[in-house]
Amino acid sequence: MRLFLCEKPSQAKDIAKVLGANRRGEGCWQGSDVCVTWCIGHLLETAPPDSYDARYKRWVLDDLPIIPDTWKMLVKPKTASQFKVVKRLLGEARELVIATDADREGEMIARELVEHCRYRGPVQRLWLSALDDASIRKALGRLLPGQDTFNLYHSALGRSRADWLIGMNMSRLFTLLGRQSGYQGVLPVGRVQTPTLRLVVDRDRSIAQFVPVPFWAIEVQLGHAGQSFTAQWRAPEATCDEQGRCLQEGLAQAAAAAMQAAGVAHVSKVVTERVREAAPLPFDLGTLQELCSKKLGLGAQETLDIAQALYETHKLITYPRSDCGYLPLSQHSEAGAILAALQRADAGLAPLQPYLDATRRSRAWNDSNVTAHHGIIPTAAASDPARLAAKHKAVYTLIRARYLAQFLPHHEYDRTQADFDCAGHALRAVGKQIVEPGWRRALPEALTPGKGREPVPAQILPALRQGQGCTVEKVQLKDLWTQPPKPLTEGDLIKAMKNVAKLVDDPLLKQKLKDTTGIGTEATRASIIQGLLDRGYLSKQGKALAATPAAFGLIDAVPRAIADPGTTAIWEQALDMVQSGEMTLEAFVTRQSAWMTKLVQRCAGLRMVISGPPQGPAGKSPPWKKKRAASKAKGTTSGKTDKPTTPRQRRKKAVG
Incomplete structure (x- = not known):
């Protein structure tokens, strides 16, 4: 039996349909000598500290750092039944085709199962950028050898283990230090979330310390x-x-x-x-999240969820978790069919007909700039956007517009x-x-x-x-x-995470952050921001994000390296070496473990203070607020407004 291992049930159903595997089985689709199953994301998770030693159930400073000698993976309880299905099918398969999402995380989702279940047969890789029938058939015709993407798995595994080392050790350390200062909440620390939190803390401080002129x-x-x-x-x-x-x-x-x-x-x-x-390039996910925040008022996670639904459920767009806005030249041949499908589906595009030219090749078509995924564009499986929910329609319309723009004049x-x-x-x-x-x-x-x-x-x-x-x-x-800086919105924060290289002085690290499009990934930034909100580090006031007292206390206490985006650049350089085969997974984890040990030793004696955001001396309002209040009391104008509020101003305004 040839087994296809997908990431999600909907993805498995689409691939099974093309393969002719139309018979529904337990946790799979079956056909003639072919079976398609799915993972529902990660079916395995890295074991918590108490799986290595029961004493780690209690959080004690003297137990840190916790560094496993041999890493353990556990079956997630919520999806244990699907794990049993996948394990059984792997045992029966003579050949495996990995069909999870075409990225580092997708590779890990499949490979960790292959390793845990001890599958030893041949492996091929299905690399998909869209889930419409035509794209699936095209990808099935050019399967990759499994070995071509294996190091992608080790790179993802290295990132996962390094994140575990920071998350488990630094979170316990600073939570315990926080308790010593009277703060009773948990203070989670992470490789990406902590530098992201620092961006908001720094912005809030610049607002509080702003002095108007x-x-x-x-x-x-x-x-x-x-x-x-x-x-x-x-x-x-x-x-x-x-x-x-x-x-x-x-x-x-x-x-x-x-x-x-x-x-x-x-x-x-x-x-x-x-x-x-x-014309602007087609969207990558981060740029889409920025624009949806600005134009539609959508949060980063909400935009991602909508884009994922447009991809998986409606089949209207290509893979949304892309970090690239460029398109491969090979894709240009499909432009005529896509444009025709879009116009058939929506009569509202009729005014564009005289101006669209499917042979036009904009700057977006550039193989040298395409990464693992190309820009987010509509598929030929177009349908009338009016059938979509309002927010889905709005997001789809933006994506479609960026694609149509490639075939219109300057x-x-x-x-x-x-x-x-x-x-x-x-x-x-x-x-x-x-x-x-x-x-x-x-x-x-x-x-x-x-x-x-x-x-x-x-x-x-x-x-x-x-x-x-x-x-x-x-x-x-x-x-x-003069005006103080504006508070960050979710869209602004996504943009800041992508462009964090501006905050790094070292030229090599700056370039690496540019090459890796900043901190976090297109797939994870929304969940990182949502996590900071859920954990009480950030709050929302309308669209604006604000750091909480716990955020200020944590950023002031953690080692600079933890909150510095340059650290992520160093990690990514090492992970690139793992992916290229220049460094082994074991060597990478050993280095991370040694670094973590030094951090714990350096920070164990710190005293933390959890205080609110700065408000000027002795907790008073920031100076710029005082000046604005004084101006208001006098009846004079401050800020961007030019409305006259005093006789003197009315006379000046009336000079004309």
Whole structure:
């Protein structure tokens, strides 16, 4: 019997259908000399410390570090019945085809069973990127030798054991230290979750410690040939901060009065350039989570769950847990069929028909940039999105739009920059005139105008030439404050995890984090954030994330290496060596064990303090909040608003 081992029941059903294994058995699908079974994720788990020694049931500092001599795997109780099925079938199989998800974790799910059940027969690997019939048939025609992906398993196993060493030892250590300081909760520590938590703690501290600075801006409404447009005052560099904001109120007041009195501004320079924007790449999971957080208000885990349903249940998209937005050249030949299927399924795409070109090859088609998975795109198994639940439809529509954009022209516009002299003061106006909408025609707001929030159109400048005079219609002096950083949302945190290389100074580690797309993986980032919320390290206030007192206490106490994203880069370098065969699994785990021993010895005598987020001296409100409150009490404007709240401001606003 040829046995196919899948990751999930739905995946097994799709593959079984193509193989003709239509007879339902116990925990499997059966056909003529073929059987398809599934794992339901990990059927095995790394044994807890008390499986090695009963004394580890109690958490005691003197027992740390806990480092197994021989690693044990236990059958998960919840899925024990399916494990028995898989074990029996492995015993009966003459050949095994691993058909779990095509990534490091999927390889481990299958291989740990193969090893635990002592299967010794031949192994092949089915590498799938989509679950529609055509993609499955294509992958079945090019099975990989099992040996080609075996080191992927050892790399995953090394990561799993290293995570166990940190999680079990550091979590026990800091929980016990926390208890000594009076904190009674558990303080979990992890290789990825702790650096992720630090990102939120650091952001919250930067907000709390922020000190606002007042600045002044002038907006001038000009008129020419019956058309009004807006120009911005450009203050002398010597009076501005590094972002070009004027810090001298007297100068701004004098400039506003002078320009109003002059009544005319003369064009000193006009430059127009044609700008061509290429279509954005198809989504990787992280980018999809960022955009869904921003546009749809979805959490990272919710976005992943929806994408997984679109992949597994509806068969509408390719594998969603991808870290890559590029597409293989071989996939381009399927573009015509996919585009035709999308248009048949949704009459709302009819306006795009004249502009779509299936032969167009955007920058997305690049074999050298494709990793284990390509960008998330629609499949040819398209159906009307109107049949989907509202959130599923919204996510699918975004994914579809990014794919359609690859077959539309560049977005082109003319950008005009006009400089003016008004009573010796410099003004600048910028205008944008769209020449070719291009790929922006595929965006949801373009296909359904009037629905949802549409971007505010850029202003169009009148025809201007050097030396012309424009009427000064209105001068508005704005009294503003610099703004504190914004709290992180889940989408922001996903982006920060991907781009964490910016926080690392070492050039080699910085590059490694870029190569591995930061900390965590596309498949795990959402669950890491959710775990921090569930464990009470983070709280949500609307969309915004906030660190709790336990988070501040933990980040202040843990060794820098644990909370430093650079440590993940070092680990990934070593795991790459395991995957390539340059380092053995045993050598990697030995190094991790030695490092863990040193950390425990260094931290065992620490004193922890669990306190709340910083609020200025003696627990008072942050300085920027005081200034904002004082401004409010005086009736003056602070922040981004430019609404006049005092007679002085009303007079300044009314200068025009």
